[in-house]
Amino acid sequence: MLDFNITDKKDTRSGFGEGLAELGRSNPKVVALCADLIGSLKMDAFKMEFPDRFFQVGIAEANMMGIAAGLTIGGYIPFTGTFANFSTGRVYDQIRQSIAYSGKNVKICASHAGLTLGEDGATHQILEDIGMMNMLPGMTVINPCDFNQTKAATIAIADYQGPVYLRFGRPKVPNFTSPEQSFDIGRAWQIHNGNHVTIIATGHLVWKSVEAAIQLEAEGISVDLLNIHTIKPLDVDAIVRSAQKTGAVVTAEEHQINGGLGSVVAQTLALHAPTPVRFVGVKDSFGESGTPDQLMKKYGLEASVIFSAVKEVLRQKVQA
DSSP states (O other), rough: OOOOOOEEEEEEHHHHHHHHHHHHHHTTTEEEEESTTTTTTOOOOHHHHHHEEEEOOOOOOHHHHHHHHHHHHTOOEEEEEEEEHHTTTTOOOOOOOOITTTTTTOEEESSSOOOOOTTTTTTTTSSHHHHHHTTSTTEEEOOOOOOHHHHHHHHHHTTTTTOOEEOEEEHHHESSTTTTTOTTTTEEEEOOOOOOEEEEEEETTTHHHHHHHHHHHTTTTTEEEEEEOOOEEHHHHHHHHHHHHOOOEEEEEEESSTSHHHHHHHHHHHHHHOEEEEEEOOOOOOOOSSSSHHHHTTTOOOOHHHHHHHHHHHHHHHHH
16 A cells, blocks of 8 residues: 655755765765856855865856866766756756767756746746757766755765766655665665556656646546656666566656657567557646646646546556
8 A cells, every 4th residue: 555654854965966966975076067056056064164175157058067077087976056957958068969979977866847937938948958968978977856865866876987968856755765765776666566567757757747647646547656766767667567567558757758758668568568658747738837736737737637548548558
């Protein structure tokens, strides 16, 4: 039975901030760079404790990526911080050439991803970043689901050699994972075991999937629920094993369906375990200004939509 004791809601960007500060205390090679968004990225504690290892580059994100790449040559582990749109779309050439192609040990840390950035609107609400980063050879792509998991992921990537894209967000969401968790890069977290349908979720849509799974279980539908916090390297074995067990899959993400989690899961299933699948995500559209709740509802990123997608894929499963 799915049962979580939710004691608080926290923003995932604060998990990054706490994890970065802890790294500063434990690893003298960790340095941080920010593009004029210290408060928004919750990098204040690191800046105050380690001013000699913090670099404020201003609104010059391309330059920040170049500096970060250079710092790795001296053995440092740079963590860059800005909004997800400016961490990827604005600086894609610099990331491709100076970081990914060169295999530099840069940790690209991106807040305010997806629709839940909210009122700043479509120009800031990047919904393509996972796909962009996933296509870069050698890039690791991580999208944790809550405060605790984001903190654990931030700490884990410092010991992981190679470029990493770490994606997190602005709103406060249920903090339901263990504060003592071990974050295993590239390994899915099996939240719940079931037999009728697989739900594969990432980021903010993990909790929405938990809510949907609770409703489905109440109707006698057994859900196999996977948290894919690492988009790349993908836990292919976990996805294939679950799909073969249930014979029906739903993916859920705060991202474009094209190029995101749904795409990589569909590719995996096509190669290893052809299975009926439905996708919950943004359908080839830009966002707009509004509160996070308004936008998640309008664009169909809710538990009720995941619930309906499960019912739909189960009908196809029966027909097959």
